[in-house]
Amino acid sequence: MHVKRLGRVEYEPTWQAMQDFTASRTPDTADEIWIVEHPxxxxxxxxxxxxxxxxxxxxxxxxxxxxGQVTYHGPGQVVIYLLLDLHRLKIKVRELVTTIEQAVIDALADYGVNAERHSGAPGVYVGDAKIAALGLKIKNGCSYHGLSLNVDMDLSPFAAINPCGYAGLKVIQTKDLNIPLTAHEAGEHLCKHLLQQLDKQHG
Incomplete structure (x- = not known):
């Protein structure tokens, strides 16, 4: 599994690169995880x-x-893209969603924060506020897109949308929970948990 740290990159070229990677991959292509921030x-x-x-x-x-519906990406939010061959990992889409959510829950638990799933609404919540959003595309048995975790950002643009299609859904970030991580550090921490969870699934 290759982990690529791409830094702050424009959204559309990154999305195009994910599509190109997925379209051109073969059964031997190594899976990749991309850690990014977007404007x-x-x-x-x-x-x-x-x-x-x-x-x-x-x-x-x-x-x-x-x-999924509409979400916001911006500086201070870590976005992790999962470019995985689900056939090879022998993991179903539903299991992948659970795996991603569990990685976020475990990463936050390391800092004493009790996060949870809400049934029928993918993502991770602290109380009734959403801290991580999740959306995937599966093509030819391979995934792209992934998840975003709000770390230390301007949350005000979320007020211009119904986040993930839910009117009035509150959003929260790790900074509000006294977790002293930058977006970069949070990405590394979360990536470690994602790799552990995927390993567990595969194992």
């Missing part, structure tokens, strides 16, 4: 409804091919 952008999933974009706050909106 401000709203992304609208395949079944995303435009009415969940409440206000135009001057942030670009990109319609993309993952599951």
């Amino acid at each position: 401000p952008v709203f992304t609208l999933g395949q079944a995303g409804k435009p009415e969940h974009l409440l206000n135009d706050v001057g942030i670009p909106v990109v319609k993309i091919d993952r599951g």
Whole structure:
């Protein structure tokens, strides 16, 4: 498994690179995890409804091919993309979602934060506030897209949308929970837990 730390990169070229990687991979292509941050952008999933974009706050909106509704990416949020061959890992999509959520829950538990899943609403929550969002695309048995964890960012753009299609959904970040990590550090910490979880699934 190759872990690539791409730093702060524009959204659309990164999405294109994920599509290209997935389209050109063979059964022998090593899986990759990409850790990134993005400049401000709203992304609208395949079944995303435009009415969940409440206000135009001057942030670009990109319609993309993952599951889920609308979310926000911006500096101070770590985004981890999982480019995995699910057939080879012998892991089903539902199991992958659970694996990702568990990695976030475990990463936060290391800092004494009790996070949880909400049934029927993918992602990870602290109380009733969402801290991590999740959206995947599966093509030819391979995944791309992934998850985002709010670390130390301006959360105000979330007020311009119904996050993940839920009106009034509160969002929270690790900084608000007294977790002293930068987005980069949080990405490394979360990636370690993702690798452990995937190893457990595969093992």
